[in-house]
Amino acid sequence: MSENGFISARDVVFAYEPEEGQAPRNVLEGVSMEIRRGEFVALLGHNGSGKSTMAKMFNAMLLPTGGKVFVEGMDTVDESIVFEIRRRVGLVLQNPDNQLVASVVEEDVAFGPENLGVPPEEIRRRVDEALRAVGMYDFRLNAPYKLSGGQKQRIAIAGIIAMEPDCIVLDEPTAMLDPQGRTEVLETIHRLNREKGITIVLITHYMDEAVQAGRVIVMDGGRILLTGSPREVFSQVELLKQHQLDVPQATELTHRLRGMGFPMPCTLTAEECVEALAAYLPPVK
């Protein structure tokens, strides 16, 4: 499998079951992509671009109507291994309230491994470790409904980690969170990627989250529009705008100034933008 990705999608076509009397419409029009082990990939695209559909292919929540998806070489259409696949690839969704099931935090985190038939003492170890990994160990005996959105989302992530997955796919996990909650969740998934080597696929509408990824894939109309490092992708300001996507404000500012004739580099973050401007502004008296 060395030349292939951890997740490998080949010419994936997908159409949802059409309404009565309507023709089926392809949501995915032949998408091929490889997600390598340990990567941090941001998946972007406007609503309806096919990105969430693609993400649901990664743990066999949806199956391709054409083409193939392999997880560690396992074909997702093989029903006999669907649990093997879901153990390896966990999915975190937008609304934390729809993902928490128990009335005590640690029971919620234990739900996944219990279903996998993990022995009790092993569950204890995994739950404690997962809660520590998301920085919520001190809340293990709390009631989930009393937590903030960011905390709930971290509990949902802990529930996935307790199943010891190789990869976590997150579908707009911060859309409902306040700025502090967004930061908590982002820092958590970056730490899991860095320290535990967990592969991350992050679907987001927030460009400041995408610039922190190792690689960005942009989807449009059920196809891949662009793929590359954040800098390669976000330097295509005009193309992204044509496809109704955004770029970080820092990137847009240096882009506009460049358009006005000032030799600005492409910047991705506030800090980079400040440094680039500082280099061109007249010295402070």
Add this chain to the structure above:
Amino acid sequence: MPSYEPDRLRPASYAGMTQKGQNAMAVIELKNLTYTYGEGTPFRRTAVDNVSLSIEKGELIGVIGHTGSGKSTLIQTLNGLLRPTSGQVLLNGKDIWAEPKKIRQVRFQVGMVFQYPEYQLFEETVIKDIAFGPGNMGLTPEETLERAKKAAAFVGLSEDFYEKSPFELSGGEKRRVAIAGVIAMDPDVLVLDEPTAGLDPRGRDVLLAQILSYHKVRGNTVLLVSHSMEDVARIADRILVMNSSHAAMFGPTREVFARGEELERMGLRVPQITKILASLRERGWPVGTALTLEEAVRELYPLLEKGGVRA
């Protein structure tokens, strides 16, 4: 497709402008408003603590604050969904709880669009769903339909949508139907709780432009609750910052976002563009507070020209 120019949504001269002068009139006034959940139980918690403020007719107010800061509780007292534990909510000078039996009338005057309102659609067709609110106000069927059509136009839903089922629409379209349903009641005050959450950048820009144009055409008061500092920076005249149950700041948008460090201590942020100019200012360059890209370019252009490094 409505034409829009995100950066020009908010003319610079509009910043912080309140309609003071001879017509100055508070549409909403809060006097020592306190709301306590679970009063008389061990779980008693004060979510809004002694807040006094006044909002003038025709203002567009941004409301920010982290989860649990009290902002949702505060807005639910505005149309009587929650009754204050103490203090008063005055609507056009009258205490809304003076006659509790008439509280229903207040709900027509203060329209509330909750988070993810698209989950509350239920009618067979788009136009019926939008007409549901005004249909309960004692209008004739013709007036009701007229209002529904006007509201649909405000949110950019053309006649082609009228007879569709709300459930066959996209997420962004459903949300516009839900907002139109509240606009159709023609409230004096429109409160929107996280109207752009979960929308993609394009959907967000279109919806914000529609809210702003509705606000301008109708001249009514709008409160926009949002976690997106960029959205608020672009369209609000004034910003209310809620923190630990108190109104921590209430002032013109530019002044509030000039206090970036204080906001960060409250778990909030300023827009990235505002932060970039603030950093340059700290390092000694004479640039003001920018809320949008256009403003940032305006601030930087003269300085860059002076730098003389133009290619």
